[in-house]
Amino acid sequence: SLSRAAAVNFLPMRDDSHDYLSLFLNDIPLLDVRAPVEFSKGAFPAATNLALINNDERHQIGICYKQHGQQAAIDLGNQLVSGEERDKRMQAWQQWWRDNPHGYLYCFRGGLRSQTTQAWLKEAGVDAPLIRGGYKAMRTFLLNQLENRIAAQHFEILCGRTGCAKTRVIEAQPNAIDLEGIAHPRGSAFGRRPGGQPSQIDFENTLSIDLLKAHAANHHTVLLEDESKLIGRCHLPFSLQDRIKSQPRIVINETLASRVQVTLEDYVVGPLQEYRQHFGEQQALQQLGEELLAAMDRIRRRLGGLRHQQLRQVLEEALAVQAINGDTELHREWIHTLLADYYDPMYDYMLSRRHGEIVFEGSRDEVMAFLNERNASQPH
Numbered sequence: 001s002l003s004r005a006a007a008v009n010f011l012p013m014r015d016d017s018h019d020y021l022s023l024f025l026n027d028i029p030l031l032d033v034r035a036p037v038e039f040s041k042g043a044f045p046a047a048t049n050l051a052l053i054n055n056d057e058r059h060q061i062g063i064c065y066k067q068h069g070q071q072a073a074i075d076l077g078n079q080l081v082s083g084e085e086r087d088k089r090m091q092a093w094q095q096w097w098r099d100n101p102h103g104y105l106y107c108f109r110g111g112l113r114s115q116t117t118q119a120w121l122k123e124a125g126v127d128a129p130l131i132r133g134g135y136k137a138m139r140t141f142l143l144n145q146l147e148n149r150i151a152a153q154h155f156e157i158l159c160g161r162t163g164c165a166k167t168r169v170i171e172a173q174p175n176a177i178d179l180e181g182i183a184h185p186r187g188s189a190f191g192r193r194p195g196g197q198p199s200q201i202d203f204e205n206t207l208s209i210d211l212l213k214a215h216a217a218n219h220h221t222v223l224l225e226d227e228s229k230l231i232g233r234c235h236l237p238f239s240l241q242d243r244i245k246s247q248p249r250i251v252i253n254e255t256l257a258s259r260v261q262v263t264l265e266d267y268v269v270g271p272l273q274e275y276r277q278h279f280g281e282q283q284a285l286q287q288l289g290e291e292l293l294a295a296m297d298r299i300r301r302r303l304g305g306l307r308h309q310q311l312r313q314v315l316e317e318a319l320a321v322q323a324i325n326g327d328t329e330l331h332r333e334w335i336h337t338l339l340a341d342y343y344d345p346m347y348d349y350m351l352s353r354r355h356g357e358i359v360f361e362g363s364r365d366e367v368m369a370f371l372n373e374r375n376a377s378q379p380h
Contacts, residue, residue, distance in 0.1 A: 014129045016104075016129050016130050016131070016132050017131055018131065018137070020138050020142075024044070024046075025213060027045070028046060028102060028103065029046055029048070029100035029102065029104075030044055030048070030104055030105070030131070031048055031100070031105040032047045032048065032049045032050070032105075032106060032135070033049075033050060033117045034108055034113070035051050035054060035055050035057075036051055036055055040199070041199060041201060042139065042199055043202060044138065044209075045205070045209065050092050051089075052113045052116060053077060053080065053081060057080045057081065060076065060080065061073045061076055061077050061080070074112070090124060093117065093120075094121070094124060094126060097121070097126055097128060104128075104130060104131050105117055105118065105128050105130050106138070107134050108135050110130060110132050111134065114130045114134060115130070117130075118130050139205070142205050143204070146204060146207065146208035149208070149211035149214075149215060150237060150239045150240050150243060151239065152215075153211060153222055155222050155243055155247040156221050156222075156224070156250055156359060157223075157224055157244055157247050157249045157250070158223055158225050158226060159251045159252070159351060159354070160251060160254070161339070161343065162259065162347060163254065163259025163260065163263040163266075163343075164252040164254045164259060164364060165252075166225045167181075167225065167266075169252070169367060169368055169371070170223065170225050173223050173371055173375070175214065175217075175222055175375065176222065176223040177214065177222055177223070177224055178225070179207070180231055182207055182234075183198070183231035183232055183234040184196070184197050197234060198234070200233075200234060200235060203234040223371070226244060226249075227244060228350065229241050245356075246354075246356050247356045248358075248359045249354060249356045249357070249358050250359050250361070250367055250371070251358055251367075252364050252367050253361060254363060254364055256336065256339060258364075259339055263335045263339065264328060264331055264332060267292075268288075268292075268328055271288055272284055272288055285322060285323055289319040292315060293312065293319075296315055297312070299342065307337075311334045311337060314330070314334040317330060318330035318331040
């Protein structure tokens with residue numbers, strides 16, 4: 001393990017904390033010492049998982065606890081995490097603390113695991129403060145604040161048919177929360193991205209933190225993109241679904257040709273760059289093509305058998321041409337039909353169920369100018 005002398009750059013000792021609001025508003029780095037299986041089910045944006053005990057060890061200790069009690073479980077844990085294995089984990093924690101000297105550590109309830117980690121680090125000359133109540137208390141705090149902020153916050157909803165580039169407008173506004181960005185798809189059946197989506201718990205945690213930050217920044221109004229109950233597999237809180245239906249609206253109107261161009265950029269050209277980063281140059285187009293074809297198959301029932309078959313064939317041809325010479329123009333054909341015959345009717349139906357007054361309506365450039373001018377005239 002690292003010596004006490006190796007820890008000279010750590011900050012002076014700080015108290016343990018239960019100031020969850022400050023931790024989240026300031027993106028304080030968090031060291032999560034729960035097992036990986038716990039971390040994968042739900043964590044926080046600023047958290048890194050360096051477990052005290054791994055999944056298998058946790059399972060063994062759990063059985064021991066049920067059969068023989070707490071002290072036997074503790075003894076088994078000390079036996080399992082000892083020698084070289086303990087040294088490896090200590091080195092990882094100490095390196096994390098060098099990189100994140102303002103951090104805090106936590107386990108599930110702020111109990112034995114975080115206290116053990118804290119004590120071991122203390123022996124190595126590292127004063128590592130922990131979060132009282134652990135993950136459970138922080139998660140409860142964020143859930144309560146999520147509902148409180150949804151109820152109290154004034155929202156405006158950015159509406160527009162598929163391809164209006166609503167997300168581009170959202171990303172440009174300081175008072176906006178990007179729901180799609182948090183959920184990590186690209187909006188529809190065709191929006192699945194490499195790397196997958198966060199868990200429902202992670203989605204809720206990040207949304208709650210973003211709402212807390214908007215409140216702390218004194219944003220009187222928060223701009224959200226119009227969404228249905230699901231963004232990919234991430235489920236919007238029921239209370240937020242209700243607010244989206246009733247809040248004032250800003251509507252983008254763009255020509256079909258313009259929306260085809262944006263959709264081509266957002267679903268074919270742009271994602272290919274992302275796929276290259278994940279799969280490499282040779283596999284990127286193949287992986288993207290398989291995902292686009294799978295997306296087409298996911299909406300087969302709604303398209304109807306014949307129209308699905310026709311559009312799938314055009315998509316296959318477009319992908320084949322793209323593979324030969326990089327030309328993406330043929331993609332416009334299936335995108336045009338899909339927007340006009342599938343997405344537009346769905347959007348029109350969804351819009352008919354929105355009840356908020358229309359604050360402004362215009363092209364994307366006009367909407368952007370309206371929002372920029374209004375933001376310039378208001379400090380928040």
